[in-house]
Amino acid sequence: MSQNLNPAHNPDELEVAQGTHHDQLEGWVPQLASDAELRDAFEKAFDYRGDVTLTLKSGEKIEGYVFDRRTGKTAAESVVRLIPAGKDEKRAIPYSEIAALAFTGRDTAAGKSWEAWVRKYWEKRQAGEKNIGLEPEKLD
């Protein structure tokens, strides 16, 4: 079954799954000059766990979370789908209508690590704290 796979992906040989290295995308404003740049930027926006801001060619600005992208043969056939911040709707916008993209929101998956949690846990424990826990971030 797995003879033809790259050894790094060979399920019969894997001892431990390699973790993911996160690119620092917060604040990034990609060039959207070519079709390839456009597609690459929206792949990254789809993978990004923060809000982005789209500036449409009409001048409208939309800040929201990109939850999907669908790439077609042309920019007009490709769409990015997002949920605008503070709204209860989904919007689909063709790539061809987009003038600019900026990674404006905080990447909620970045800057957290197991090592940081262990370090904080140990510090709290040494300080005599009880019921130490890692709380989810406040939503307000």
Added chain:
Amino acid sequence: MAVPISQMATVASYVLRQKLAGRKRYPLVLMLEPLFRCNLACAGCGKIQYPAHILKKDLSPEECFRAADECGAPIVSIPGGEPLMHPRIHEIVEGLVARKKYIYLCTNALLLKEKLDLFTPSKYLTFSVHVDGEREHHDFSVCREGGYEIAVDAVKEALRRGFRVTTNTTLFDGADPNSVRRFFDEMMEVGIESMMLSPGYSYDKAPDQKHFLGRARTRRLFRAILSNRKKHWRFNQSPLFLEFLMGKRNYACSAWGMPTFNIFGWQKPCYLLQDGYADSFAELMNDTKWDEYGTESGNPKCANCMVHCGYETSAVNDTFGSLRGFWATVKATMSTEYKDDGALAMLNEPARPVHSYNPLVQIESPQQETSV
């Protein structure tokens, strides 16, 4: 019995109907995520990393019912996020029970005791309580001291009130098989119906990127845990899936068997991996390029996965797909001991995580990351 006979019969007749209808792909369990927010922030979880406006969103009961009707699976698993934080979760459960769906409400149980009054015991409703092993292991896994005690206390109360309760345990690199076996004894003593087990999936958004098991390690760990099994342990899983975890059989992924619906729509391809969203269940089934996923595809995001949502349906398919598969299931149900001297010897070896650590005595040198 690991599950009531009525549930087994419902699932068996459903699968046979799909087979007789010649369906190659069919849903067995709907993974319904009515929200993403949670009251825990576990290091191994990659589910809750979203902007606040997304975490505040809930699926309405009507959206949940539409998804369940569209999908048609006999079982609905409700993970999240933490489903008990959904303000209308009891309405969702009631509506699904009325549709005679077997529901597994997956919860970390921090809110279970105070929310129990919202629910009525039913053969259709099971609380699947997330407990990652003995006290210390669980608390560290969920990054909260005291979590184990709260969960077990809630489990006891739910059992006392006549609810069906199972546990759901995720294991990462460094798990101690002896401790897991002791945990099984403990849970059986508490009186839960049965247990579910899974290796952790390597979520690329999870804070912990070092303790995901590769397949070779997963097989050794589960062989050590599940061989020389005690008679009183009950598992709420296909016996062939447990053999798959132990490395006794190989399956291809059937992610289509446990489709996921959440606030974004139908998640392609599965509960674990996000590669876009379909607007309808039919679109999910017809337009997803299923061959591009699963270990055999060579997709690196699937390389280590042995999680039930990809492989349990494969095991169930095997059971009903051939006489050989059916016989293997009967055999695995009747004869659960799995005597294995090699596995016994493994229990005497110290647990050796790939990245050596002991959170209480050895902290790795400070890294760049500072926030948690």
